[in-house]
Amino acid sequence: VEEKQGYKDRIKQLLKQKNAVLVAHYYTDPEIQALAEETGGCVADSLEMARFGNQHEADMLIVAGVKFMGETAKVLTPEKTVVMPTLEATCSLDLGCPIEQFNAFCDANPERTVVVYANTSTAVKARADWIVTSSCALEIVEHLDEQGETILWGPDRHLGNYIQKQTGADMLMWQGACIVHDEFKTKALSDMKALHPDAAVLVHPESPADVIELADAVGSTSQLIKAAQELPNKKFIVATDRGIFYKMQQLCPDKEFFEAPTAGEGATCRSCAHCPWMAMNGLKEIEEALIDPSGKEVFVDMALREGALKSLNRMLDFSA
Ligand code: 13P
Ligand code: SF4
DSSP states (O other): OHHHHHHHHHHHHHHHHTTEEEEEETTSOHHHHHHHHHTTOEEEOHHHHHHHHHHOOOSEEEEESOHHHHHHHHHHOTTSEEEOSOTTOOOHHHHTOOHHHHHHHHHTOTTSEEEEESSSOHHHHHHOSEEEOTTTHHHHHHHHHHTTOOEEEESBHHHHHHHHHHHOOOEEEOOBOOTTGGGOOHHHHHHHHHHOTTEEEEEOTTSOHHHHTTOSEEOOHHHHHHHHHHSOOSEEEEESOGGGHHHHHHHOTTSEEEEOOSSOTTOOOSSTTSOTTGGGOOHHHHHHHHHOOTTTBOOOOHHHHHHHHHHHHHHHHHTO
C-alpha cells in the first residue's frame, strides 16, 4: 500500500512539473482510473479519450490504454508529446488487420465506402473513409446506408454483424475479433441468468451474436455505464472487460455487478474478461514514462497522419 502511495505521490508531482495529463480507458486497473480522476485527467471510452486529448491544453498526454489510443492522440495532436506506460500494449483487432492485406481487401472492392473501427493502426485508418468507435458506429453506418452507400467494414466481425443486423446496411466484413469479448459464452450466460433472474445483462458489441441476443442493453463502454445507471435493476451481468466495474460501482454504489462467464465449467479461456494489453498499464510504468519518455513515446508516420486525421475528424464532427 505504501509503495503504491509513493508512486501516486510522485506521479502527481511529475504531472504538474511536465504539464502532463493522464488519459485512461475504462478497462485499465482501478488505481489508474482513480489517479486519472484525482489529477484532472479523464477516464473514458475510446471516443471520449480522443476528444479529451484533442481539447486539453497540456504539453504531454499519458495515454493509459492500448496502442491505437496513443496513436489516435498523436494523429490528432502531433505538437504534443504523447507517451504510453508501455508501447507493447496492443489489441488483437489491430494485430489481426495488417495494412497490406487490408489494402488488398479495399482494392478488390473499390466501390465500397471503407469504414474502420478505431482499434486499428494509423495506416489502416489512413486507408479508411470513416473511422468509428463503438459509441458512434451504429449512427455512422445508418447515415451512410441512408445515403445509399455500400460498406467495407473492418476489422471486428461481431461489431460489424451487430450493426449490419440493426441497420440492414450492405456490409462486407473483415473477419477480426477481440480476444476478450470473443470468449463470452452463451450457455454459461443463460445459466447465470437463470440464477439471477432479476439481473439485467449488459453486453459490449464486440461479443459474439448469440451473447448479444441475451442482452438487455448493448453498447460501448460509456453506453453500458449509462445503462447501469438508468435501468431500474439492482443486479447486472456484464459482458465486457472487468475494468469497467470500477466506474459502474462508483456511480451505482447500491447495485451489484457480476462478470459474465467466459467459459463453461472446467474450460479455460485465454483472457477471462480482462484484456492482457490493458493490464500492462501500471503505476510504475506511468512514473517511468513521465521521468524518461524515450522508449515510451508514440510517433506516427507523418505521411499517413494526414489521411488518418481526415477520417478521424469526420468521426469527431459527426458525433459532436
Ligand atoms: P469502447 O470504445 O467501447 O471504450 O471500446 C473500445 C475497446 O474495445 C477498448 O478495448
Ligand atoms: Fe483490443 Fe479487445 Fe483489448 Fe479492447 S479489450 S484493446 S478490443 S483486445
